[in-house]
Amino acid sequence: MQPSSGTQATSRRPLSTLLGKVFIDTRPLKYPAYRRLWLSTIVTAVGAQFSAVAVPKQLYDITGSSAYVGLAGIFGLVPLLVFGLWGGAIADAVDRRRLLLITNGGLAATAVLLWFAAAADIRSVWLVLVIFALQQTFFAINSPARGAAIARLIPVHLLPSAQALGATVFQLGSIVGPLLAGMLLPLMGLPVLYLVDAIALCAALWAVFRLPPLPPQEGAPKRAGLRAVLDGFRYLALHSVLLASFLLDIIAMVFGMPRALFPEMAERTFGDPPGGGAALGWLFAAIPLGSFAFGIFSGWLHRITRHGVGVVVAVVAWGAAVIGFGWADSLWLAVLFLALGGGADLVSMVYRSSILQAAATDEMRGRIQGVFTVVVAGGPRLADTLHGLAGASLGTATAVTVGGALVVVGAVLAAACLPAFWRYRAPRADEP
Incomplete structure (x- = not known):
């Protein structure tokens, strides 16, 4: 006897419910405007990672020193500090869509300049660094506008799910990009990597x-001047939960992001040839690989309301994974620890981003996202400088291990000193 259609429907419902609790929540994609913004990240994700691999590799090829690779952190950090804060004020004062169009165009133009420098074999460290700084200037203004736009496109209770969707698709590009870069470098050289990035950015427009x-x-604000920037800082000073989220990310990234050491470790620890190879691609791809895997199975993230606890636990897990990476003596063990750290980083990012979007009012979101840009993108660039110098003086393994230990200690101390953040719960809303 065949089961009735009602019985079949009943049997399918528990399975669909279980899958919905495990796999990534796609409800934000029902909103067309958010879907368009999300799709633009798919196009640019791979290209952006091509340049992320190409710039440090080009600097290392020219100089043979991780210290110069770390110097890129300073050239990327200064524009982020200045224009990230100002860009947040601009994002509150003008049409955010128009601002995104202008800054995306600027990013594409700088990618073309990097392509030209590499294709013409201009072996100037300072030229590469100056173009890189200009690129980071456009990024610093673009990022607050993009982040602040999300809460205008979807309901507030879907913010964690939207952050998970955005991070997951970007991390997918971060996996494919470095792996392809590692394979293409010996075959086609650096210019091709920059050219792909430029084409992807043009398509995203x-x-x-x-x-x-x-x-x-x-x-x-009517104008994006110094007063508007200072108003943003005053707003932050009155919201300790927002300040705590920034502090924890600074601890995690400044002490625990060892990417400036990847080119040296790829050659001297994991056996890559001098011209570049698979180990370099795997090291750059490992963290986004872990983030992507956690993102696919992130259906449970939006069900947890203790976002403060989630951030602290994730930062401690990130630090522990970095320690494991520092101890690793084989490429695959190193990739495993970096992937675990990437998963922890995704959890931290989802909850921190949701806290910022939910706790800030719309007229302040651009400026809060500007500070977020400075912290999230500036922290790793400061880490590039610190790890580059530490790796050159102490050795790569010691520099990485000490950095991971400082992350664990710093996160525990921050949680103990900031009980309001530990107790923070996400605002609830009725499900549609």
Whole structure:
């Protein structure tokens, strides 16, 4: 006897419910505007990672020193500090869609300049660093506008799911990009990597163009001047939970991001040839690989409301994984620890981003996202400088291990000193 259609439907419901609890929540994609913004990250993810691999590799090829690779951290950090904060004020004062169009165009132009320098074999460290700094200037203004736009496109209770979706698709590109870069470097050279990034950024302009207008709302600043930036800092000073989220990310990234040492470790520890090879690609791909895997199975993240606890636990796990990476004596063990750290980093990012989006009002979101850009993107660049210097003086393994230990200790101390953040719960809303 065949089961009735009602019985079949009943049997399918528990399975679909279980899958919904385990796999990534795709409900934000039902909103067309957010879907367009999300699709633009798919196009640019691989290209962006090509340049992320190419710049440190080019610097190391020219100089043979990790210290010069670390110097890129300073050239990337200064524009982020200045223009990240100012870019947040601009994002609150102008139409965010228009700002995204302008800055995406600037990013594409700098990628073309990097391509030209590599294709012409201009072996100037300072030229590469200056173009890189200009690229980071456009990024510093683009990122707050992109981040602040999300809460205007979807309901607040879907913010954790939207952050997980965005991070997961970006991490997918971060996996494919470095692996392809590692394979293409010996065959086609650096210029091709920069050219792919430029083409991807140009293609993403169309997706941004299709977004609806995002003009300033009531209460937004009329001008993006120093006063607007200072207003953002005053707002932060009154919200200790926001300050704590920034502090924990600084601890995790400044002490625990060892990417400046990847080129040296790929050759001297894991056996890559001098011209580049698979080990370099795997090291750059490992962290996003772990983030992507956790992102696919992130359906449970939006069900946890103790976002403060989630951030602290994730940062401690990141530090422990970095320690394991420092001890690793084989490539595959190193990749495993970096992947575990990437998973922990995704959890931390999802909850920190959700806290910032939910706790800040719209007229302040651009400036809060500007500070977020400075911390999230600036922290690793400061880490590049510190790890580059520490690796050159102490050795790569010691520099990585000590950094991971400082992350664990710092996160535990921060949780003990900031009980309000530990107790923070996400705001609830009725499910649609």
